[in-house]
Structure formats: C-alpha cells, structure tokens
Amino acid sequence: MPNTTESPNTSLTDKKASNKDTYHHGNLRETLIEASAHIIKIQGLEGLSLRKLADQVGVSRAAPYHHFKDKNALLAAVAEAGFETLRTQLNNVVDQDKPLLIRLREAVKGYLAFAHQYPTQYDLMFSHKLWDSDQFDDFQRHAKDCFRLYVRLFEQLKQQQQLKPEEDALRLAQLLWATLHGLAKLTEEGLFSVAISINEITDYALNRFESSLIGVDKK
Amino acid sequence: MPNTTESPNTSLTDKKASNKDTYHHGNLRETLIEASAHIIKIQGLEGLSLRKLADQVGVSRAAPYHHFKDKNALLAAVAEAGFETLRTQLNNVVDQDKPLLIRLREAVKGYLAFAHQYPTQYDLMFSHKLWDSDQFDDFQRHAKDCFRLYVRLFEQLKQQQQLKPEEDALRLAQLLWATLHGLAKLTEEGLFSVAISINEITDYALNRFESSLIGVDKK
C-alpha cells in the first residue's frame, strides 16, 4: 500500500483539477506542463530535470513517461503552450476595433512583451531540438498558426489598399517576424550594450515597416 | 580558428602542433576547442560530452578541467572561436576596395552564410548560458567586436553623406543585426515553410535598408 502518507492539499504537489489524493493523479499531463513552465521561468532550462519535476508534482520518476515519450516531448508541449499563450494574447489585439495600423503596433509590442516576460520559454519555442525533428507536428503547427496572425494583418492592410502595390503581405510578415525575433533575442541577452532602450529601437523598426504603407506620412 | 576549412590532419586523436606521444599533450586547449567545434557541427550540441571529447582527443576525463573551469567555459571558447571566424570572414569583405554599398551587401550575405554553414556553433554563440553570466568577458567582447564592423560600415556611409541625415549609424546597425539574426534563425529552423528562398527574403530585407540611403533609387 503505497502513498500512505496522505497530507492535506497545502503544497505545490497538489493535484489541481482533481485534488483528491488518489493513486491516479487525474491531471498529470497538464500539471507537468504547468510545473515545467514555472520551473524554467524561475530557474532556467538547466533547472528542469524530470526527477525533480516528478518529486515536486508528487509522482514517481517514471510517471511522466506515460504522458510524454521523453523529455523532449515534454519540452515540446511546454513550448506549444507558450505559442498558445502568445496567440491568445495577440488575438486580443488583432481582433480589436481599432485601425489596422494601431493593431499592428500593438501586436509588435505584444510579441516583444511576451518574449521579455517568459525568456526561457520563448527560447525553448525556437529551440533547435524541437524544430529539427518530425515528431512535434502539433507544436510546429501551433507556432505557424501564431505567425499567421501577422500575415493576416498585412493581408487586411493590402485589402484596404493601405499597402503599397509592390509589397507582398507574406514577405512583409516574414521579415517582420524575423526582425521581432532578432530584437527579442538580442535585447534579452543584453547584446545591445550601447545604451538604447528596447522601446526606442522597436519604434524605429516599426516606423521602417510603416514606410511600406500608403498615406502614413512620416511622424 | 577551427572553422576555416578542414586541416590536413587525418587522425582525430592526434596532438596537432606537438604530435609526439608525450605525457603532456602540448596543445590541449586548442585541440579541445577544435574537436568540440567539429563534434557539434556533425552531431549537434547534445552530441558533445566532455568524456567522449577527452576520449577522442586521447586524454583522461579530467584533463580538460586544467584548461577550462567547466563545460560552459569550454563552450564559451568554442563560441568565441566562432565569432573570430565570422569576424575574419567579414573583415575580408569590409576591407575591400569596392563601393560601401556593395560591401554592405556582401557583409550581410557573409553573415547569413556563416550561420548556415555552422548552425550549431552559431546557436551557441547566442546561447543564453554564455550571455547571462559575467564569467565570459572575453567571449562577449569578441562578439561585440564583430558587431562593430556593421556599425563602422554605416558610420562610413554617414561620413560620405550617403546616409539620410535623420538616420543614426548605430541604430541602423542594431536593427540590421537583429534582422540578420532573426533571418538566420528562422530560416535555419525551417519556420518559413511557405515557399520562399533565403536569398529572396535577404534581398528584400537589404532593399529596405538601402531605402535609408541617399541616391539609391528604388530599382
């Protein structure tokens, strides 16, 4: 009879949705993802081991393997959750009833804010391990869904004839995403040591993208 | 400079400069860096363990610790070598006797070519572990030296009054670096699945940067 030390649910090891003390956790998969996201936010990626994670959640070392093939599969799920968070955040912006240009600006700021708020998770979302494999289709699909928000924004601009005729929505979105990713990474790691604020250079980048628009005269 | 094409050495376990079979290796530090760069290029970062590395180089497992404080210090040295390789490659371009604009284009292509040729090492050069620590000053200095090449390029453009007066050389260089980093990463991981070539989007990005110049009329 294992698990005889039944304690009331005060600690981090509780079982979330179904918080009875049962042999079966009841919600282990999601709990593992959430706990992992929490750990890497606090301690970084190196701070996450499956053993400590299992301890903290209150299950045995092998339990996670019934929900994830291996550690990489867990990381893929954490990264996927990150893209979901980002997408809902961006959706709130994109679906607003404001001018497209304003929505674009806020979507840019939102992206960088997310990267700044969850640096390790953001790193994970672009990790080589998760993209150089064909085992994480779900994760990769979520990522591209996220990207598609920006494409759609530019397509709407194009439809409303706010985009210069020679500009292509997809190509603009790709370049914007690359720029955002570079800005997020380089500022997060502190490579822009020469005094400049992230806001300043973001506004600068945004202005350059807006030069592809019609009728937006410079400041 | 572990990267500048393969050395004529055939054996992986040889002792490079002093290839006699002595108790002291004679050139262990550099050999470790070169062997590490080789391993991560072939097998990725996870393929590199200090034990296998020591075996391959022909020393005991503890020997590397007399040259590097820990594994991270070795990785920092490998990343630093990467920035050195990149810098010499870029220097060859920047010091040419061509119009500044051409040199800029080639410096951009050269950057992306390097990232594509040594993907894992490039990843390492921007790894969180090496930037979130104050123990790798040498490495970080080399990185910023590299970046300074781009700043100088824009400063020269400014001096020759080829830059629009409202443009700032440093800010332009920062934005260019961010764009390059984003392009390198996103294309390497295959995130731009929608058919578009790296060359196409690079040229597109370059054109946008050249709109900051004077006298370069759009195609």
Added chain:
DNA sequence: ACCCTATCTAAGCGCCGTCAAGTTTTACTT
C-alpha cells in the same frame, strides 16, 4: 641538483534520462 608549477591520470560521487517489471485503479463489456 633542486623545487615549483603546470599538466595529466585514476577513481569515485551524485545527478541525470530512461527502461523493465510489477502494482493499482479505471473503464468497458456482458
């Protein structure tokens, strides 16, 4: 000739990811 220091070795500690075999609970069938 001596010692000092840098370099390298051998052995071992604790942590890690993962697996195999067995136990307990749930779900489904009749």
Added chain:
DNA sequence: AAGTAAAACTTGACGGCGCTTAGATAGGGT
C-alpha cells in the same frame, strides 16, 4: 455485479554525464 483489458502509476536498476579529489609526471628557472 463480475470479469477483464487498458491506463496510470511505482520500484529498482543501468549507463552516461559533469565534476572533484588525491596523486603521478614532466619541464623550466634558479
């Protein structure tokens, strides 16, 4: 309600890992 198959979880163990400690070896400066 009983029986059974599947799902969820546990225990124990294996090999690989980064790193440390204690000791051996080599070579240069005096």
